[in-house]
Amino acid sequence: MSAVTIATLLRHAWARHRVTLAVISVAIGVFEFILTRLAPAPNEVSWVSSLLMTLPPEMKALIGNEIATSPGGFLAIGYGHPFFLMLLGAWIVRTSSAAVAGEIGVGTMDLLASRPVRRWQFVVSGMLTVAIGLAVIVACGWIGTAAGLWTRTLGVGSGNFVPVVTGAWLLFATWGAVGMLVGCLRRDGGQTIASTTGILAVSFVLDYVARLWLPISALRPLSLFRYYEPQVIFAAGLPATTLLVLMTTIAVSLLAAIAAINRRDL
Amino acid sequence: MQAAILTQGLGKTYGRVTALEALSLRVESGEVFGFLGPNGAGKTTTIRLLLGLLRPSAGTGEVLGRPVGASGTLTRSEIGYLPGELALWPGFTGWHTLRFLERLTGRTAVDRDALLARLGLGGTDLRRTVRTYSDGMKQKLGLVQALQCRPRLVFLDEPTKGLDPLVQQSFYDIVTETRARGTTVFFSSHILPEVERVCDRVAILRAGRLVAAGTIEDVLASQRRRVRATFTAPADTSALAAFGDVVARTGTSLELLVERARVPALVRSLDALPLADLTIEPTTLEEAFLEHYR
Numbered sequence: 117m118s119a120v121t122i123a124t125l126l127r128h129a130w131a132r133h134r135v136t137l138a139v140i141s142v143a144i145g146v147f148e149f150i151l152t153r154l155a156p157a158p159n160e161v162s163w164v165s166s167l168l169m170t171l172p173p174e175m176k177a178l179i180g181n182e183i184a185t186s187p188g189g190f191l192a193i194g195y196g197h198p199f200f201l202m203l204l205g206a207w208i209v210r211t212s213s214a215a216v217a218g219e220i221g222v223g224t225m226d227l228l229a230s231r232p233v234r235r236w237q238f239v240v241s242g243m244l245t246v247a248i249g250l251a252v253i254v255a256c257g258w259i260g261t262a263a264g265l266w267t268r269t270l271g272v273g274s275g276n277f278v279p280v281v282t283g284a285w286l287l288f289a290t291w292g293a294v295g296m297l298v299g300c301l302r303r304d305g306g307q308t309i310a311s312t313t314g315i316l317a318v319s320f321v322l323d324y325v326a327r328l329w330l331p332i333s334a335l336r337p338l339s340l341f342r343y344y345e346p347q348v349i350f351a352a353g354l355p356a357t358t359l360l361v362l363m364t365t366i367a368v369s370l371l372a373a374i375a376a377i378n379r380r381d382l
Numbered sequence: 383m384q385a386a387i388l389t390q391g392l393g394k395t396y397g398r399v400t401a402l403e404a405l406s407l408r409v410e411s412g413e414v415f416g417f418l419g420p421n422g423a424g425k426t427t428t429i430r431l432l433l434g435l436l437r438p439s440a441g442t443g444e445v446l447g448r449p450v451g452a453s454g455t456l457t458r459s460e461i462g463y464l465p466g467e468l469a470l471w472p473g474f475t476g477w478h479t480l481r482f483l484e485r486l487t488g489r490t491a492v493d494r495d496a497l498l499a500r501l502g503l504g505g506t507d508l509r510r511t512v513r514t515y516s517d518g519m520k521q522k523l524g525l526v527q528a529l530q531c532r533p534r535l536v537f538l539d540e541p542t543k544g545l546d547p548l549v550q551q552s553f554y555d556i557v558t559e560t561r562a563r564g565t566t567v568f569f570s571s572h573i574l575p576e577v578e579r580v581c582d583r584v585a586i587l588r589a590g591r592l593v594a595a596g597t598i599e600d601v602l603a604s605q606r607r608r609v610r611a612t613f614t615a616p617a618d619t620s621a622l623a624a625f626g627d628v629v630a631r632t633g634t635s636l637e638l639l640v641e642r643a644r645v646p647a648l649v650r651s652l653d654a655l656p657l658a659d660l661t662i663e664p665t666t667l668e669e670a671f672l673e674h675y676r
Contacts (some may be wrong), residue, residue, distance in 0.1 A: 124485045131474065131482075223469030227527070230433045230463040231486040232455035378452060382435045 121233055125241035126248075133211055133249065140203050141253050145260035151194040152264020155187045158271050164190065173328060188272035191261060192350035195280045200257065204288045205316055207253060208246050212295025213308035215242025216377060221304025225382050235377045239296055243370060246292030247285075254281040279353050280346045286354075287344040290362045291316060293369035294340075300376040340365065384447055386411045386535050386566035387432060391441030394427050401427040403590045404441065409568060409583075411534075414561050416581030416598075417570040418671060424590040425570040426466050429537045432568075433463060446535055459488050462528035466539035466570070468520060476508035476515070476523050483527045491530035498526055500552050517544040525553065535566045542576060554580050574668040586671060598667060605670040606639040611652055612659040622651060634658075 156164040194200060216238050219225040228238070258281045262274035295312040302308045323339035326332050336342045343358040387409035394402040402424040409415045419425050430436045432445050434452045443450040448457045470479055484491040498508070501522040512520065521544040528536055538557075542550050557567055557580050571577050577584060578598060585595040594601050606626060611619075616633035625648040626640035640648055645662060652660065 120488070121486065124482070128482055131478065132471070223465070223467055224471060226430075226435065226463070226465040226467075226469070227483060228486065229435050230458060230461065230465075231483065232459040232488055233486060234455055235452055379437075381430075381437055 118234070118237065121237050122241045122244070125228075125233070125237065126244055129211065129215070129241065129245040132214065133245065136210060137207070137249050137252060140207055141256035144200060144203055144253055145256035145263075147197075147199060148191075148194050148257045148260030149264045150260075151191055152261060152268055152270070155190045155264075155268075155270055158187060161186055161190075186272070187270035188276055188350055189347055191270075191272070191277070192280055192346040194261070195257070195277070195284055195346040196344070200284070201320075204250065204253060204284065205291070205313075207249055208288050208292040208295055209309055209312050209316070211246045211249060212242060212292050213299050213305045213312060215239070215245065215296060215299055217299040217302040217308040218305030220382060221306065229382045235382075236374045239300065239370060239373045239377055242296050242299070243293060246295070247289050250285050250288050250292065254285045257281060257284075276350060280349050283344050283346065283349045283354050283358065286359070286362045287340060290340055290365045290369070293366040293373070297369045297373040297376065300373040300380070384411055385409060385444070386413075387415075387443070387445055387568065389432075389441065389443040392428070392431060392438055392443050393440035394424075394431055394436060395439045400590050402431065405587075405592055406441075407585060407592065407595065409566060411566050412561065412564050413582040414557060414567040414569055414580055416577035416584035417568060417587065418572065418574065418577060418584055418667075419587035420572055422589075423587040425587055426539055427590075428587070429463070429466075429539055429568070429570060433458065433461070433537065460534040462531065462533035462536035464524045464528040464536075464538045464541055466543075468524040470512045470520060470523065472513035473511055475511055476503065476519075479512060479523060480508070480527055480530060484531060487531045489531040493532050494526060494530040497529055497556065500556055501525060501549060502552075518546060518549070521545055522549065525556075529556070529560065532563070533565060535568065536560070537568045537570070539570045541569070541571070542573065550576070574671055578667040584667070594670070601670050602667065603642060605673055606641055607645055608663040608669075609638045609640050609645065609648060610659075610661045610663075611636045611638075611655075611657060614656040614658045617655045619655070622648065625651070 216225075219228060219238075229235075258274065258277055261277050265272065265274050291312075294315065295308070298311045298315070299305075299308045302311065319339045320341050323336055323341035326334075326336035326339070326342075340362070343361050348355075385408045387407065389405050389407045392402065392405040392407075393400070405424075405428060417425050417428070427436065431438050432443055432450055434450055434454050434457075437452070438450070445454070445457050446460055448454055450457075474482070480491065480494060484494070498504075503519065503522050503526065507515075507519060512523070515523070521541075525538075525541060528538065542553060545553060554576070557569070561567055569577065569581055581598065583595070583597050584601060586593050586601070594604070596604075608629070609626070611622075613634045619631065619636045622628075622636060622638065625644050626638045628636065628638055630637040638648070649660070
């Protein structure tokens with residue numbers, strides 16, 4: 117019965133979010149495809165690198181200090197670009213806030229929770245919605261890159277970007293778990309959206325400032341964004357520390373979310 | 383007979399606000415139980431406690447023989463619920479809503495088609511999204527989702543809100559048939575004539591406290607009678623005030639509220655006066671209800 121219930125809740129989430137998912141996925145795919153058209157050819161890399169080196173430190177920090185020295189490195193910037201991050205953030209904020217707090221806020225939780233659904237099933241189905249949607253979005257991003265690399269020879273294989281999109285998926289799945297926890301503590305979707313977006317923004321700014329300002333650089337590990345550096349992942353794969361930190365955060369957040377929803381009034 | 387609902391000292395507080403205080407109630411299986419009270423009396427809180435949506439601050443409760451609580455999935459598979467403030471997903475069609483809630487209940491919606499026909503929700507309506515529905519159509523959809531899987535117990539919170547008189551009539555018939563099939567109906571309302579019409583027993587809630595419970599006859603019997611006496615000539619009726627509360631008095635008429643047990647003695651006293659007419663009205667549920675709120 118548990119699997120059937122979760123599948124039913126997943127279909128419910130699909131019906132609510134499929135249009136948003138389609139729009140974000142297409143936008144990300146097109147964005148990554150366009151980047152392959154803009155990426156420097158192997159014989160242009162040195163020129164583009166010189167140009168990027170002239171950027172102010174604030175801009176370099178925003179797009180990644182490890183400036184592209186290859187077409188692949190340039191394309192990896194696309195997976196850390198604010199546009200890419202904002203769309204993934206929008207997905208996790210939307211779905212994680214809708215799963216529990218959103219239903220409570222508009223009153224539809226009465227219809228759901230008066231059915232034979234265990235409360236942890238709301239958390240698990242919400243997290244699966246976040247994770248599956250993220251997988252679709254990053255897969256579309258990767259398809260955009262792969263399609264671009266198929267139409268243009270840049271000397272880099274699309275398979276090299278699999279660790280990058282996996283890292284993006286893992287980072288935002290972690291944010292989704294945090295969003296689920298926030299949603300289990302709040303009484304409506306608006307509060308959850310504001311809180312989760314606020315935490316995301318603070319974490320992003322902390323990582324950004326800590327990269328620029330040495331005195332607080334020790335604080336950088338406190339930001340989840342510290343554990344997602346697309347160009348580093350492109351060059352060296354997903355670090356074990358990243359996997360450990362993000363997966364532990366997911367597990368702790370989900371357990372805390374289940375504890376919170378079990379103790380609260382709906 | 384096993385009680386469908388049994389509570390003992392059930393209470394709910396929000397900080398310093400008491401929403402429900404020490405509710406002890408027994409609802410028998412197969413009856414239609416009216417739960418009366420004005421807005422804010424604690425009716426919805428009681429239902430939400432019994433469904434396990436709220437955690438009780440005090441006391442215990444059983445629904446269909448099992449303890450109330452968030453973990454009561456087996457119990458909730460046998461329950462239907464129409465919320466007082468019904469909220470639906472505006473982007474879903476009526477069909478989608480009913481099928482989704484059927485799947486979530488885990489039981490086949492054996493009564494759906496019959497209910498839709500009785501309440502006048504057609505296929506065209508059901509193919510439209512809920513955001514295009516009137517309040518009455520939403521309420522009909524809410525009634526169907528609550529009853530479609532033939533529950534053993536159904537909580538109906540203000541069920542006729544937004545329904546036109548013709549549909550209300552159909553709804554009362556549905557309640558009667560639902561009871562005839564053995565379903566227990568917990569009917570929360572502040573519309574007294576409909577409660578008087580469909581319920582076997584009632585409970586009256588005031589500011590979170592139970593103030594009366596029993597069959598409608600029991601509740602009415604415990605209420606005072608309205609006695610109106612008219613005289614052929616001006617009469618000294620001052621002694622009659624001892625029988626109850628004087629509501630109105632003129633030289634040739636008197637209106638009193640009198641305990642039922644004292645009515646015979648009052649009638650004997652009236653015999654000595656120039657009585658022209660006498661009416662003794664049984665109280666209605668509405669009067670009984672208002673009496674508790676004076």
